[in-house]
Amino acid sequence: MPHTTRHFNRKQAVGVVGTATLATSLVAAALLCLGVAPGSAGEGHHDTATPIKHVVVIFQENVSFDHYFATYPQAANTPGEIQQGSGMAAPSFTAAKNTPKGINTLVNAGLLAPKNPNSIQPARLSPRQAVTCDQDHGYTSEQKAYDAGAMDKFVQFTSRDSCGANQYGRPGLTMDYYDGNTVTGIWNYAQNYAMSDNHFSTTLGPSTPGALNLVSGQTHGATEYTSAGVPVATPAAGSYTVRQPDANGVGTVINDPDPVHDDCSNSSHATSNNLAGMNGKNIGDLLNARNVSWGWFQGGFTPTTPAAAGNPASCLSSHTNVAGATVTDYSPHHEPFQYYASTANPHHLPPATQAEIGHNGQANHQYDLTSFNQVVNTDNMPAVSFLKAGMYQDGHAAYSDPLDEQNFITATVNKIQKSKNWKDTAVVVAYDDSDGWYDHVAAAVKNSSSTADDAAWCQNAAASGVPMAGGYTDRCGPGPRQPLLVISPYAKKNFVDHTESDQTSILRFIEDNWHTGQIGDASADAAAGSLNAMFNFHHGRKDTLILNERTGTIASRVHSRQ
Template sequence: MLSLSCFSAHLAASECSSSDQSQTNKASDYKTQTPIKHLVVIFAENCSFDHYFATYPHATNAPGEPPFKFKKNTPTINGLQNSLLTANENKVNPFRLGRDQAATCNPSHSYTSIQKCAHAGLMDKFVENDATCGNIVMGYYDGNTVTALWNYAQRFAMSDNFHSTTFSPSSPGAINLISGQTHGTIPGNLVVGSRIYTIQGTLIDDADPFYDDCSKNPKVEMRLTNVGDLLNKKEISWGWFHGGFADCSATHIGSDGKPIADYIPHHEPFQYYKSTSNPKHLPPTSVKMIGYQDQANHQYDLIDFWKAAKINNIPAVSFLKPPAYQEGHPGYSDPLALQTFLVETINKLQKLPEWESMAIFLAWDDSGGWYDHEMPPIINQSNTAADALVSPGNAGQAKPGSPQARLAYGMRMPFLIVSPFAKQNYVGHKLTDQTSILRFIEDNWGLGRIGNQSFDEVAGSLRHLFNFKNPNSKPLILNADTGNSKKNKLRFKKR
């Protein structure tokens, strides 16, 4: 819960300040390459594609669970079937997790351990390379648990070939989302005990951001460019809206029954960069200034997004980060908590006037160590002490002059687009990754590229998931508990 004193101070500063600055253009006035004037990126945690979509669109429909029925024209996906389910090369076969198994332990998912799981492309060492959960890494959910996501896929568009940019846990994944470049760290080689946080100037683990008063040691600074810098240069409104940002002491009870801080510093990528940080978590000077340059420096609490929405002032580009207990990270959150956040958020977004020109991207930071059967294509090799795809220290040979410890691409993850312009009941198969989101922002608002060997230069386009000629703005309003349409009155057994 947000503490009363902090909330009061935040509210006063954001609504009562008399030092408002004049705005430039509203988001709808900016010149864009597509009809998308408002982009909302919802960034969840730790999920491989197979973990949520292994058997899509076929659900077990077990008694007591929300039912899922798919459309007859649903396209096929690259999921789990035949021998992958019954004679898998891993120690155990993949198995279904029911709705009553939503809360799980947190699998190992470091830069090194995920490479070992992939085992030179054989994808057969997931169980033995998990130090915390063992067989559970082979578990997957179906449409009776991640029901809302399956319903969004039925109505809108998703990809079954979307990858983490590099093999990585949370922080590098978030950095790749906004910059496509995990190189440029200070310090360049940070090791605490046996844990390597940075190596040869590249971030590979979850050190906290240097420019955040809520961070704890070890801390890391990023010295290169991110998309916030590009948006600022073009004077395009934008913001990162993070649950718990206003009061980093606020907590909720997580899926494990223990209190968890709403705000986790290493999940906030812009705080690693001096140019886009808000170290003291200062609130915006007024609601009208949300998305524009003031003391908040584009870093906000989630409540600020909805304040801006109330006066039709949401930025052109918005990143929404759930509070930790709702972000889907195993160990302290789960897919049902994430579903609640997604459905409540997307229901609200579809009721805004901006919905007519909006795209909502549902993306994840990393695969979480969960099993996925598809070996990612390797477009960038590395050979540091942290690499292990082929053998210890061996994930190919980095190109001369190329930063090390950026083995790419990483594991598959879900990616969905909810928008009037999304193709309906469509599954895209083109190769894309986290920096495809970055590239969409760059292209749509004419920002140019990050440079410095960012992966945005080679990122696949997301345009194949859109239909800009025949938009359908009819909303899909779901029930946050069941994940089904609110018109569906079937009862189910709550967990």
């Protein structure tokens, strides 16, 4: 089938996105808990529950908490180490004396070598080993690695030990971790702002479920399409995309299909994947209903070949990572709003004017990262911004790495801190999945499932009576533990939050702050743990922390009157 016909079929087959019930009855109570009086509904985006007027979510790829924080705040500081790619001397790291004790790290749990129950012991990765093999992070594989809660089968079920040129591998690679000599910027943000040691993916599995949970708390409601855009009424056993479909072909996403409402699906990689489209609502729909400005900004979103004369756009811009590999910037399955007809920008059209950024228009709130850079220091910076790095900087093992990622995060946060909007902004750094990297903590299952895709971890929970929200299968979670940081004038300094949270806690913070109501339809946002303990909403800090964008070390501290 010609590519042009495929695109036509995508648009015609999905139709109108269904509605979802908005739950708003608890908003007033939530505001009182924050110590902030609720405003009137008519005040739009100015009516926020907290002093935060701008939320920026930097949503990165494929990191478990132990992979980045196993020995925090102690780094090896090994003499003579250099960074991969640049050949620069690796930075040293010395923790502040008042760094909190009792952080749930691998070292504090007593699970470094030789005491780890897995068949191969954890080992430190040096700054010269930044680019590594990608691990197995499938929905079922991660459950098997949990071994019914013993957390001792990661080597057997998620470790991938050998891979391409200039990518480090070893037997049992999944067990390995970085420290503050490599992830220096992340550790410095943790030292100066707030982090969590009890934050999890909402469900088990890879990138697309994580992205969908961030914006809707819902991986059910998916329709599968062939790579040519034809609906698949009954996905086959082992389907790449949608599992357990009902009589209407609607099921749950557990893998990484490309979005059906995206010209660039299947054009940015060698394989031709099945596609998926989502029904229901997402946070973009809720923000639109409240007239709150927002946008998703992703590296490589600007097409290299625009759509024209019935031919779809293609998105093939690229950059080189620290290992010298050329990496395509745009990944369609990392862009959750493209799965929904209501919030998609299928042809990757740019905003007609700068004033359109964050508002309704031909781009439909979906933009290239360059659009965020245009408005970050203006009155037109959206109230809610989701930022996705180009693939070489998104932190995903194999094609990205912590050094390229550090460059993106520090450059972005520096830009925000130097802007006029910093005074009322909260930057949230979060991840879409764990990549299968080992982490020693498993949260108790709160949403069960018991299908052929589920192993003992989730099946046991279902058998013991843990409910299955909405009756929707294959949404077992929480999944693996991941890093979470809040960088803001209202973030507590050098603070570690132990409150259990998940990806939908970010969604819930946005919902509550702008009084949007909730997604409904058994979305995980309804039960999400709060991020509020990471903030002090009664006192805005007067300092900024500018980091070196190559090394992650502290470049300057600025104290100002606000």
